[in-house]
Amino acid sequence: MNxxxxxxxxxxxWTKVWTVRSTGYTLLLAFVLSTGIGTLIAFDWRSDIEHVxxxxxxxxxxxxxxxxxxxxxxxxxxxxxxxxxxGSIRTSLTAVPRRGLLYGGKVLAxxxxxxxxxxxxxxxxxxxxxxxxxxxxxxxxxxxxxxxLAGAVVYLTLICAFSMGIATFVRSSAVAMGILLPLLFLGxxxxxNIPALKPVLRYLPDQAGLELMHIAGPSSDxxxxxxxxxxxxxxxLLAWTAAALISGYxxxxxxxx
Amino acid sequence: MIExxxxxKRYGNTTAVDGLCFRVRPGLVTGFLGPNGAGKSTTxxxxxxxxxxTAGEVRIGGTPYRQLRDPxxxxxxxxxxEAVHPGRTALNHLRCLARSNRIPARRVHEVxxxxxxxxxxxxxxxxxxxxMGQRLGIAAALLGEPxxxxxxxxxxxxxxxxxxxxxxxxxxxxxxxxxxxMSSHLMSEAALTVDHLxxxxxxxxxxxxxxxxxxxxxxxxxxxxxxxxPERLRDVLAGAGIEVVADCADGSLRxxxxxxxxGELVAAHAVPVHEVTRTHASLEEAFMRLTADAxxxxxxxxxxxxxxxxxxxxxxxxxxxx
Numbered sequence: 001m002n003x004x005x006x007x008x009x010x011x012x013x014w015t016k017v018w019t020v021r022s023t024g025y026t027l028l029l030a031f032v033l034s035t036g037i038g039t040l041i042a043f044d045w046r047s048d049i050e051h052v053x054x055x056x057x058x059x060x061x062x063x064x065x066x067x068x069x070x071x072x073x074x075x076x077x078x079x080x081x082x083x084x085x086x087g088s089i090r091t092s093l094t095a096v097p098r099r100g101l102l103y104g105g106k107v108l109a110x111x112x113x114x115x116x117x118x119x120x121x122x123x124x125x126x127x128x129x130x131x132x133x134x135x136x137x138x139x140x141x142x143x144x145x146x147x148x149l150a151g152a153v154v155y156l157t158l159i160c161a162f163s164m165g166i167a168t169f170v171r172s173s174a175v176a177m178g179i180l181l182p183l184l185f186l187g188x189x190x191x192x193n194i195p196a197l198k199p200v201l202r203y204l205p206d207q208a209g210l211e212l213m214h215i216a217g218p219s220s221d222x223x224x225x226x227x228x229x230x231x232x233x234x235x236x237l238l239a240w241t242a243a244a245l246i247s248g249y250x251x252x253x254x255x256x257x
Numbered sequence: 258m259i260e261x262x263x264x265x266k267r268y269g270n271t272t273a274v275d276g277l278c279f280r281v282r283p284g285l286v287t288g289f290l291g292p293n294g295a296g297k298s299t300t301x302x303x304x305x306x307x308x309x310x311t312a313g314e315v316r317i318g319g320t321p322y323r324q325l326r327d328p329x330x331x332x333x334x335x336x337x338x339e340a341v342h343p344g345r346t347a348l349n350h351l352r353c354l355a356r357s358n359r360i361p362a363r364r365v366h367e368v369x370x371x372x373x374x375x376x377x378x379x380x381x382x383x384x385x386x387x388x389m390g391q392r393l394g395i396a397a398a399l400l401g402e403p404x405x406x407x408x409x410x411x412x413x414x415x416x417x418x419x420x421x422x423x424x425x426x427x428x429x430x431x432x433x434x435x436x437x438x439m440s441s442h443l444m445s446e447a448a449l450t451v452d453h454l455x456x457x458x459x460x461x462x463x464x465x466x467x468x469x470x471x472x473x474x475x476x477x478x479x480x481x482x483x484x485x486x487p488e489r490l491r492d493v494l495a496g497a498g499i500e501v502v503a504d505c506a507d508g509s510l511r512x513x514x515x516x517x518x519x520g521e522l523v524a525a526h527a528v529p530v531h532e533v534t535r536t537h538a539s540l541e542e543a544f545m546r547l548t549a550d551a552x553x554x555x556x557x558x559x560x561x562x563x564x565x566x567x568x569x570x571x572x573x574x575x576x577x578x579x
Contacts (some may be wrong), residue, residue: 012357
């Protein structure tokens with residue numbers, strides 16, 4: 001095949017990810033937000049346990065991911081968008097002219113980075129929050145915990161990939177963040193309180209994320225989570241991510257650099 | 258060898274590149290010249306697979322750029338300076354490029370040395386001056402020891418020492434048998450560096466010829482004559498049917514003829530003459546003349562008094578098509 005070696009492209013993109021300072025900073029920010037908020041919530045609940053409605057040690061630990069995810073959105077947007085803002089996309093494409101190959105390498109390198117970062121963040125946040133919960137804590141092996149933690153890692157990883165797809169689609173990190181941060185932060189948490197919008201909003205990525213992390217609220221109570229279960233949540237998230245990545249690819253393939 | 262065949266690029270109703278056909282041969286420095294907006298950069302981007310042609314194609318050593326295996330090993334390119342992530346160090350920028358094209362790591366250090374960037378290798382590219390950015394771009398272009406080198410305005414932003422460096426470098430690359438194409442809008446610079454010219458205007462080929470042939474074809478020999486009696490000299494020249502091209506500030510005249518002819522005429526008419534100088538036509542003059550009709554953005558001032566310059570419009574653009 002007359003093109004670059006896929007392995008070489010992945011190695012180059014991996015090097016690119018780790019030779020800019022923003023990667024370390026955004027992962028650190030995600031870590032601090034998640035563990036910090038998670039631990040604070042846990043302390044708060046422990047000190048006032050009788051006033052907590054629907055106490056769930058998982059929620060105490062993983063609810064902070066809704067903040068931590070924002071840093072991973074920024075990471076994904078910067079990994080792609082900085083190529084456009086700096087003009088280095090032209091250098092990258094002269095080195096790897098097959099656009100699908102370059103894009104695949106970039107998305108894979110970013111996703112692997114997000115996966116590694118998320119794993120550390122989720123496990124540390126869980127352990128820190130459980131330590132803070134003291135007598136009310138649960139363990140890593142408790143019922144539902146492994147799948148919730150795996151769901152959190154998958155969610156954070158996919159959100160970063162989703163962000164890379166959107167940033168490629170709009171060819172800008174700033175525009176991508178402008179779309180995604182409100183969507184993920186305000187969208188369902190803010191607008192979700194309007195009952196009329198709920199049937200639509202429950203399919204947004206962050207709602208699927210809550211479901212995947214088992215923190216959408218008691219499944220018996222329809223007022224809280226979307227209630228479609230983890231399997232459907234995973235499918236919905238994968239669909240969102242695939243749609244974003246394919247849209248990004250079509251723009252990259254079709255437009256002049 | 259770069260082969261450009263019927264290359265056309267349209268943006269909506271604007272045709273940036275219009276049916277270009279030319280070849281860039283190995284062993285020579287070929288200048289790619291044209292006024293601003295002539296389509297030089299667009300053509301170069303299409304050579305490198307960045308922009309898709311509306312029609313036609315470019316082949317490099319017989320292969321379209323996008324189908325090259327590890328393209329940096331075949332073609333080295335310098336595009337606009339700012340095509341580097343500002344937060345990455347020069348060394349890491351080159352490492353990433355080398356890795357993607359399976360170029361050995363030691364080559365990264367070689368090009369850093371070659372470009373004189375040893376002291377700046379660990380600095381982030383965003384802190385670089387224009388000239389250093391240009392050196393980093395050249396280092397990246399030479400990373401894969403390519404047989405074909407394509408440089409868009411390589412001397413932009415370089416200090417005099419850097420300009421000299423580029424000039425020598427391009428000559429050396431051509432002497433090694435590589436194909437070297439450099440675009441420039443600075444004719445004086447091109448005149449010192451290139452052997453062969455490809456001139457375009459409004460996206461069309463105006464000339465594809467050797468440097469000397471180009472100047473000879475598009476300028477006329479001229480003479481500057483200094484005399485205390487310019488009025489009489491003017492009459493004498495006019496009587497012999499010689500065009501006086503310009504009056505200079507010091508009272509001398511420029512005429513489109515040979516020094517011998519002037520000498521014979523002034524002797525025959527006993528016109529005192531203090532100085533007769535042959536004026537050498539430059540690439541700049543030849544270029545101005547050829548592209549007079551094809552200049553996209555022309556200043557409002559009338560044509561400068563260039564010796565041997567006919568009035569614009571007397572030469573049909575494209576008259577030197579091969």
